[in-house]
Amino acid sequence: MICPHCKAETSDMMNVCELCGEPLNNGVSQPYVEAAPGDATAQVNGPPGGAAPSEWPPPDTGLSTSGTARPAGKARRGSGAGRPWYMSPWPYLVGITIVAAVAASLFLLRPKVKAYPDLLVNNQPTLLNFYTDT
């Protein structure tokens, strides 16, 4: 297929021109007729064996045929101001600080087990047998 915009040969399977991005007419070959010098009657013919000249060109499909039809992306920002958050060290530092604070608080607030080494018998495990004489 020949692109009507840049006249470049492109694949029949493509909807847009591989070179200039111009939309093609969805698989309908665009005729390319070179007018002979001085030939004022040269006109566009339909596809070979296809629609009659009165049906050509095909109805407007709503696709732009002028200029390049590339979507306008976001404007590039200046370096630094638009960096994503994960490129900055601060989120990681804050996270590490929070984790460290939680770990430290858990360590400091852990239940303290009292020890009574003075109640041991010969520094060995001991049974304290509480009794009453009444």
Added chain:
Amino acid sequence: MAPVVDGLEAEYSGKVGVRDINANLDETAAKFDVQAVPTCVFLDSSGRQIEQFEGGDPEKLRDGFRKASGG
């Protein structure tokens, strides 16, 4: 209960000691929040409490001696 404790004390001699404490006379009872007698408290070799229960259930006593001795 005394015969059971005496038997276990002999069985675990050199491994687990026994200290008899009069709950009415010794402030140690308050440290362990002793509410009834008999109450048994087992301490490990560092003096940390490893078990406490009320009553003189022989099975609990034997289990306490076994735990205290590390067996």
